[in-house]
Amino acid sequence: IKMANLDDYNAKLAEIQAIANEEVTDPGIPVAIALQEAENLYHWSLDDADKLSVVGIERTQIEDIPIRAGACREAQSIWNKDYRSQQEAQKEWTIQAPEAYDFRNDLLASLRFAYRKNDALLSRVRAITDGTGHADMIQDLNDIAVLGRENPEPLTAIRFELTMLDRAAIRADELANLLAEANGDKADPNEAKIIRDKAYMYLKVLVDEIREAGKYVFRKDSKRLKGYGSQYRRMHR
Numbered sequence: 001i002k003m004a005n006l007d008d009y010n011a012k013l014a015e016i017q018a019i020a021n022e023e024v025t026d027p028g029i030p031v032a033i034a035l036q037e038a039e040n041l042y043h044w045s046l047d048d049a050d051k052l053s054v055v056g057i058e059r060t061q062i063e064d065i066p067i068r069a070g071a072c073r074e075a076q077s078i079w080n081k082d083y084r085s086q087q088e089a090q091k092e093w094t095i096q097a098p099e100a101y102d103f104r105n106d107l108l109a110s111l112r113f114a115y116r117k118n119d120a121l122l123s124r125v126r127a128i129t130d131g132t133g134h135a136d137m138i139q140d141l142n143d144i145a146v147l148g149r150e151n152p153e154p155l156t157a158i159r160f161e162l163t164m165l166d167r168a169a170i171r172a173d174e175l176a177n178l179l180a181e182a183n184g185d186k187a188d189p190n191e192a193k194i195i196r197d198k199a200y201m202y203l204k205v206l207v208d209e210i211r212e213a214g215k216y217v218f219r220k221d222s223k224r225l226k227g228y229g230s231q232y233r234r235m236h237r
Contacts (some may be wrong), residue, residue, distance in 0.1 A: 005077070008070030012202065016071065019198045027200045031076050033232050034200065038069045038207050044227035045210050048217070057213045061206060068203040075199035079192040082184075089181035097134065100175055104137055107144045107168060114154040121151055138175045145169035 027034060042065040045052060049059045108129060115121035128143045148155055148165040155162060184190060214228030 005070040005074040008067045009074035009199075012068060012071040012199075013195075016075070016195060016198045016202050019201055021194065024194065024197045024201055026197065027204075029230070029232055031072065031196070031200060034203070034207075035069050035073055035076075037230055037232065038065055038203055041207055041210060041227070042066050042069075045214060048214065048224060051217050052210070052213050055213050055217055057210055062210065065203075065206060065210070068199075068206055072196070072199040072203045075192075075196040079190070079196040082190060082192040086181060086184045086190075089178055089184070093178055093182040096175065096178065097137075100141070100171060101137055103168070103171065104140050104144070107141075107148075107164065110155070110158070110160050110164075111144065111148065114158050114160060115151070118154065121147070121154070134179055138172050138179065141168045141172040141175070145172070 042062060045057075045062050045065075046059075049057075049062055052062070053059065108125065111125045112122070115125060124147055128140050128147070131139075145165045145168040148162070148168075152162055211228045211230075215225065218224040218228065
């Protein structure tokens, strides 16, 4: 197995990144299949290098196919790893979020009871409960910690554990990080995905050029011609 995918990736990264974002589209074919077809085309067209050179395809272009394919394979692996960790974060969030909402509601109940005779503090508790959504719940935990630490006496009087306020602040931090990871792809275009799509595009441009030349050169030779089409696209036409 070719272990040089990372070398290919590093060698080609600058050219891959230079592709304009507007030019990038989702691969219309599973990337693993596109990579295999590119490798097949490399071996096939190498045998025809002399005939292809007549129509302007250099041997160096053919020899660039496996390098571009290696770069694309590495980009695919990097994106898979990112995508998986985002999916893991989403799973983790669905487990942790309900517990976090319960924790916040318990804390608010304690604050309401402790501050029930103090209108100013009660109105601050009410202000915390305004708003909805995950980001708001995380902010609530932090606001609860701040309010409780500033006004500990009524809480101590009802035997409330003040360490719970520290826990609320820590949970707010942890949950903010987890939510950001879970939303990674939604918040901004995932960098690894963009690079993968560009790496695919970079490979496709060369593959298409060699295929077109091959189809022209071997238009009257069905034996050689068949190596210049995409089997996947033929089957899915």
